[in-house]
Amino acid sequence: MQKFDCTFSSATVEYFFDYSVEYLFAQYSERKIILLTDANVFAAHPSIFLNRPTIVIEAGEQHKNQATVDKIIEELLRLETDRNTLLVGIGGGVVTDIAGYVAGIYMRGIDVGFVPTTILAMVDASIGGKNGIDVGVYKNMIGLIRQPKFLCYDLALLQTLPNAEWINGFAEIIKHACIKSEPMFRHLVAQQLSDFQNNHQLLSDLILQNAQIKNVVVQNDEFEKGDRKLLNFGHTLGHAIENELQLPHGHAISVGMMVASRLSAKQNGFAGVADIEKVLKQYGLTVAANYDKIKAMEVLRMDKKRIGDKINFILLSYIGEAYIEPISFEHIEQAI
Numbered sequence: 001m002q003k004f005d006c007t008f009s010s011a012t013v014e015y016f017f018d019y020s021v022e023y024l025f026a027q028y029s030e031r032k033i034i035l036l037t038d039a040n041v042f043a044a045h046p047s048i049f050l051n052r053p054t055i056v057i058e059a060g061e062q063h064k065n066q067a068t069v070d071k072i073i074e075e076l077l078r079l080e081t082d083r084n085t086l087l088v089g090i091g092g093g094v095v096t097d098i099a100g101y102v103a104g105i106y107m108r109g110i111d112v113g114f115v116p117t118t119i120l121a122m123v124d125a126s127i128g129g130k131n132g133i134d135v136g137v138y139k140n141m142i143g144l145i146r147q148p149k150f151l152c153y154d155l156a157l158l159q160t161l162p163n164a165e166w167i168n169g170f171a172e173i174i175k176h177a178c179i180k181s182e183p184m185f186r187h188l189v190a191q192q193l194s195d196f197q198n199n200h201q202l203l204s205d206l207i208l209q210n211a212q213i214k215n216v217v218v219q220n221d222e223f224e225k226g227d228r229k230l231l232n233f234g235h236t237l238g239h240a241i242e243n244e245l246q247l248p249h250g251h252a253i254s255v256g257m258m259v260a261s262r263l264s265a266k267q268n269g270f271a272g273v274a275d276i277e278k279v280l281k282q283y284g285l286t287v288a289a290n291y292d293k294i295k296a297m298e299v300l301r302m303d304k305k306r307i308g309d310k311i312n313f314i315l316l317s318y319i320g321e322a323y324i325e326p327i328s329f330e331h332i333e334q335a336i
């Protein structure tokens with residue numbers, strides 16, 4: 001168990017790491033608290049929500065939209081939410097993204113805290129203050145950058161997380177290792193997913209290390225002018241094929257990381273392509289997919305990172321060290 005603060009330009013976020021959600025509620029017993037969660041988390045952990053005002057949304061990315069926000073705001077009004085109320089989002093990245101956004105706009109801003117319940121939300125989505133909703137096919141089109149008041153990591157909540165979601169989350173952990181930490185990459189090579197699932201200390205150390213990697217990146221570049229862009233390793237192509245193939249996010253990113261690794265080899269002689277492929281497979285991730293290359297190139301040509309006939313790609317010079325390089329569409333076409 002660890003408590004620590006993380007300071008960003010606009011706010012300090014309090015971390016309750018490896019604390020139970022009940023402990024968190026006790027800390028804020030003076031405040032009026034409203035919980036926001038999705039139907040799956042609500043069903044998996046009923047005791048958390050018992051006798052507490054709770055707004056339950058439908059689960060899934062397709063509900064991360066304005067219609068859900070409208071329903072939440074109606075509920076907040078019904079529950080007489082005022083400016084001193086604390087909204088607590090308990091769930092995966094969909095819940096924390098929506099909770100952060102709603103809290104940012106309701107009455108021009110009320111306090112929000114997150115209890116992430118997926119690996120992905122623990123190591124990525126709940127950290128950094130980015131929040132928002134989708135508009136049709138455009139992901140995260142509307143939103144704010146606004147830090148939560150606290151983050152509470154209750155690792156016991158992961159006991160009900162489906163295996164497919166563990167695998168999705170590990171794609172982001174492998175991404176962090178590739179761009180920022182060669183020792184963590186070696187550690188992942190030496191373990192299996194089941195080792196982390198069955199050993200609390202091993203998992204807790206890994207999640208803390210990953211949360212800190214993201215925290216440091218965001219602290220250095222809160223508004224994504226430089227270093228924060230490195231977190232997009234694998235995401236440029238990943239996003240381009242995610243919709244077409246209906247691939248889970250982690251698998252799409254995994255295919256994207258393979259393409260970015262091969263491009264790195266071509267551009268700078270990066271020698272770790274086989275190692276990355278091996279570790280992705282080891283954690284159950286897809287390394288190659290049969291997608292429509294022409295369609296993928298069309299999506300990439302629309303990407304906001306495009307500059308003329310090139311696109312900014314995140315490449316690796318070696319495992320643990322990433323950088324941004326504009327790559328021509330011709331070279332990308334060859335790599336995919």
Ligand SMILES: NC(=O)c1ccc[n+]([C@@H]2O[C@H](COP(=O)([O-])OP(=O)(O)OC[C@H]3O[C@@H](n4cnc5c(N)ncnc54)[C@H](O)[C@@H]3O)[C@@H](O)[C@H]2O)c1
Pocket residue numbers: 038039040041044059060061064091092093094095097117118120121124125126127128129130131139140157158159160161162165168
């Ligand atoms: N804000 C950011 O910086 C940021 C970064 C990365 C991703 N995201 C966003 O995060 C979202 C993806 O997050 P996600 O992968 O956590 O998806 P998610 O929130 O959809 O959760 C995945 C599934 O697991 C279920 N679930 C969650 N916790 C559970 C638990 N403990 N037990 C049982 N079931 C559980 C959910 O109901 C859902 O069905 C996307 O919308 C993405 O845009 C945001």
